[in-house]
Amino acid sequence: MRPNPQPLYRQVKAHLVQCVLAGEWRPTEALPSEIALAREYNLSQGTVRKAIEEMVHDGLVTRQAGRGTFVTSHNGSYRPFRFHRLFSEAGEKIAGDAVRYLALRQVQLGARAARGLGLGPTAPATECLRLRELDGTPVLVERILLPERLCPDIATVLRAERPGSVYLMLEQHHNILITRVAEWVRARLATDEEGDLLGFSAPTPVLEVERVAYSLGGEAVEWRIMVGDSARLHYANDVT
Amino acid sequence: MRPNPQPLYRQVKAHLVQCVLAGEWRPTEALPSEIALAREYNLSQGTVRKAIEEMVHDGLVTRQAGRGTFVTSHNGSYRPFRFHRLFSEAGEKIAGDAVRYLALRQVQLGARAARGLGLGPTAPATECLRLRELDGTPVLVERILLPERLCPDIATVLRAERPGSVYLMLEQHHNILITRVAEWVRARLATDEEGDLLGFSAPTPVLEVERVAYSLGGEAVEWRIMVGDSARLHYANDVT
């Protein structure tokens, strides 16, 4: 192992990540037990354990004593709304509420999304316009851009399913696991279009959350912008 | 150990935290080595290690191979600006820039800060009004409230030192270690006073960041509100 100065447990981790990437174990499915993996790699159980513990910390897998180690999913049993930071003023999550699909079409990325994704501004993409409601009235406009290259038939699936969670759809249909997002929050006035959608009658300040989502492989998969009525929701964050 | 179902490494961790809380080792100072602690507690080195690893993960201590384990500080060598999430649009941190103290006085908490801190609205506190500048012009107004009870002579120290970092001051003068903050981000229009300070000539949307800071002991120590020019800075966040 001379040419590779990485500790063994990191090599094991890297290999396990490759297996997840290759779809050997899909989200919600179990990995082999520590003992089985230790035998397979011809290492001690403690070394394999350390590899898995890092994956737990990364949020890639979830462990349950007595049951096993499972690939984390965005579905309801694991970590739904994992990346949601927008809450109603009362404090509960807004995500549980209804989602309305407004538009779905093929576009070019445009300058801003292209910058976020590190692609060219003319790259083909699927654009999705959605509206999230709270207590029956709209609070959040979402504009989602998914580059064509990474998920070619995404528009078909979106049109058919209109999923509440794009990331759950990506993991189920494309085995693309979103494991990290970067967000930028700004304040600005709503555009006329946004004002119409959110029911503003006058120029109103809104929260704008720009997001780039990265897959387990490290690729920027999705760019989205969320525009919310700041009188009814806020962006909450705990920092340690 | 029957009455305490906590694993040994957590009991060790709890005790080490108590020691830090008691000031046995101050920020930047070294803890005893694993071997010394293992001998002291009559446990194996691995158990002590696991306790310390959790403290590393919590951000309470920092380890350096060959040197030792040190209590994390907010000073420049350790983790300055640990809780800063506001960046200039170019991307660099805004914190490096100048801080101007505008006012410093004794007040009552008021309804909003009281709610955040879990205290009564008439509780006495020290209020600090500061202005942060970027490239020589103001971008951020900070209003900081520190309850009297937790740090009695804080006003004196603030007046004398006008520190760039309140948290560094707290750890140095009161041995209060801020280890966690909760933040709520909103968009609204600047007040007239804020507009004057930030140089707005018309009603302008601003980012409002409300923050409660918690000490190692778990007490809410500080409430602050930061109002920033959203054209020049944004709130950035990475979620995993």
Add this chain to the structure above:
DNA sequence: CAGTGGTCTAGACCACATC
């Protein structure tokens, strides 16, 4: 050079989930 944290092994026992 002695001391530190970082890696790795090979065992042991436990609580828990499942069948």
Add this chain to the structure above:
DNA sequence: ATGTGGTCTAGACCACTGA
């Protein structure tokens, strides 16, 4: 009863730091 992850031990060797 079996298998899983969680805890704990008692060693070993390594790379790095600082005197």
